Amino acid sequence: MKKKLGLTSKIFIGIFIGIIFGLIIKGMPSGTLKDDLLLNGILKVLGTGFISSIKMLVVPLVFVSLVCGSSSMGDIKKLSRIGGKTLFFYLITTAIAISLALLVGILINPGAGLDMSGLITSKPTIGESQSLTDIILAMIPSNPVQALASGEMLQIIVFSLLLGTSMSMIGEKADPVRKFFESANEICMKMVSLIMLLAPYGIFALIANTFATTGFEAIFSLIKYMFAVLLALALQVLIVYSGMIKIFTRLSLKPFFKKFANVAAITFSTASSNAALPVTIETMEDLGVDNSVASFTLPLGATINMDGTAIMQGVACIFIAQLYGIDLTIGSFLTIILTATLASVGTAGVPGVGMITLSMVLTSVGLPLEGIGLIMGVDRLLDMARTTVNVMGDCACTLVVSNSEGELDKSMYYGKKEGELVAINA
Ligand code: ASP
Numbered sequence: 001m002k003k004k005l006g007l008t009s010k011i012f013i014g015i016f017i018g019i020i021f022g023l024i025i026k027g028m029p030s031g032t033l034k035d036d037l038l039l040n041g042i043l044k045v046l047g048t049g050f051i052s053s054i055k056m057l058v059v060p061l062v063f064v065s066l067v068c069g070s071s072s073m074g075d076i077k078k079l080s081r082i083g084g085k086t087l088f089f090y091l092i093t094t095a096i097a098i099s100l101a102l103l104v105g106i107l108i109n110p111g112a113g114l115d116m117s118g119l120i121t122s123k124p125t126i127g128e129s130q131s132l133t134d135i136i137l138a139m140i141p142s143n144p145v146q147a148l149a150s151g152e153m154l155q156i157i158v159f160s161l162l163l164g165t166s167m168s169m170i171g172e173k174a175d176p177v178r179k180f181f182e183s184a185n186e187i188c189m190k191m192v193s194l195i196m197l198l199a200p201y202g203i204f205a206l207i208a209n210t211f212a213t214t215g216f217e218a219i220f221s222l223i224k225y226m227f228a229v230l231l232a233l234a235l236q237v238l239i240v241y242s243g244m245i246k247i248f249t250r251l252s253l254k255p256f257f258k259k260f261a262n263v264a265a266i267t268f269s270t271a272s273s274n275a276a277l278p279v280t281i282e283t284m285e286d287l288g289v290d291n292s293v294a295s296f297t298l299p300l301g302a303t304i305n306m307d308g309t310a311i312m313q314g315v316a317c318i319f320i321a322q323l324y325g326i327d328l329t330i331g332s333f334l335t336i337i338l339t340a341t342l343a344s345v346g347t348a349g350v351p352g353v354g355m356i357t358l359s360m361v362l363t364s365v366g367l368p369l370e371g372i373g374l375i376m377g378v379d380r381l382l383d384m385a386r387t388t389v390n391v392m393g394d395c396a397c398t399l400v401v402s403n404s405e406g407e408l409d410k411s412m413y414y415g416k417k418e419g420e421l422v423a424i425n426a
Contacts, residue, residue: 014265015265018204018208021208023211025212046205047202050201051272058275060184062295063148063160064188065188065291068295070165073292076169082405083296085405086296097236100236101312104232105228109322110227110315111322138152139154144156154303156299185291196262210269225375229385229386232315233385241392245400249399249403249408256413259287263388263391268385271380272387275350277302280302284298284395286412293398302349306347306393308388309343313336317340320367323371323374324367328365332365340361358372359372
């Protein structure tokens with residue numbers, strides 16, 4: 001009997017065919033077939049349609065799931081303990097990530113001896129980066145309906161936590177509302193599973209589009225820079241995340257990486273932590289993390305914890321400093337660690353924002369912002385990889401925190417229980 005292909009395998013086939021198809025389209029002459037029918041026709045409908053479909057679920061899922069999670073938390077003490085631990089792990093892993101990136105940058109010297117004058121085509125347009133005060137104030141929604149409508153993640157988190165905690169405090173009186181949210185949560189999860197059935201086609205189109213439109217000329221001169229970023233990202237996964245999961249939970253790493261493959265396919269093809277959120281939450285709950293933890297730590301992580309982005313920023317600082325022949329002192333390194341950690345908090349989980357917050361890090365140590373223009377050409381490819389690490393960092397911390405709270409079902413982690421959610425991997 002023929003074995004049916006699982007969703008993950010289908011997604012990886014989609015990625016593979018997407019790369020080949022994208023490179024073929026890139027070689028085609030411009031015209032109706034390439035531009036109108038393929039790039040702006042079929043691939044756009046499939047790719048953008050898929051992203052919009054998963055994005056459609058982000059706000060309802062985060063809201064409903066977080067209200068459910070915090071209303072079943074029992075007491076505020078537990079919520080603040082989980083919050084404290086999560087923030088601790090998020091900040092520490094980001095600071096380690098950026099230090100690792102600086103170390104790799106110093107060892108590899110990505111910008112030494114390069115003449116990049118040919119690559120500077122135009123001055124980069126750099127958006128405004130937010131200050132810490134703005135970030136804190138922007139967390140409080142003056143109108144929660146507006147926050148939901150515009151998808152302001154931190155505001156939604158604050159409002160959902162307040163609602164859920166209040167429900168938990170009034171006990172039985174909140175039962176009808178609790179039941180409503182529990183049922184809505186199940187429905188949202190089902191919607192995620194349904195939309196994921198489209199993933200192989202959507203991801204195929206997104207990858208094909210990226211490869212058909214990326215300028216590969218830039219890659220050759222930036223190969224050392226790209227290698228340094230990818231190496232630091234790999235070390236973060238292999239040493240920091242694997243190490244912390246092993247040390248703090250003593251679990252085998254295999255189930256984690258195996259289930260994470262579905263999340264990675266989304267982060268890789270969309271380069272957006274936010275878009276991946278529904279699948280991230282579903283995957284971590286499938287791995288046995290209780291909803292009360294996952295629903296809180298993952299949306300928070302997708303918004304404030306960007307280890308991969310911090311790594312890119314660390315390597316970029318060294319690269320730009322070497323290109324312009326600027327010496328970085330120990331003080332500059334410490335400043336980079338501090339500002340890149342803060343920049344990670346202020347980086348939204350959407351494509352390309354890491355480049356904008358990089359300006360804040362460069363300014364803090366007096367490096368020229370024009371340097372951003374040099375690395376922009378390869379940023380989309382690196383964004384795909386760093387977003388995957390951003391989200392993996394959220395998942396690794398979530399696993400550790402849920403385990404420390406006794407909110408991790410180990411038999412589910414090892415896939416021993418057949419839950420409904422397992423169906424997504426079937
Ligand atoms: N694309 C990244 C994310 O969504 C953010 C960035 O580094 O640009 O996680």
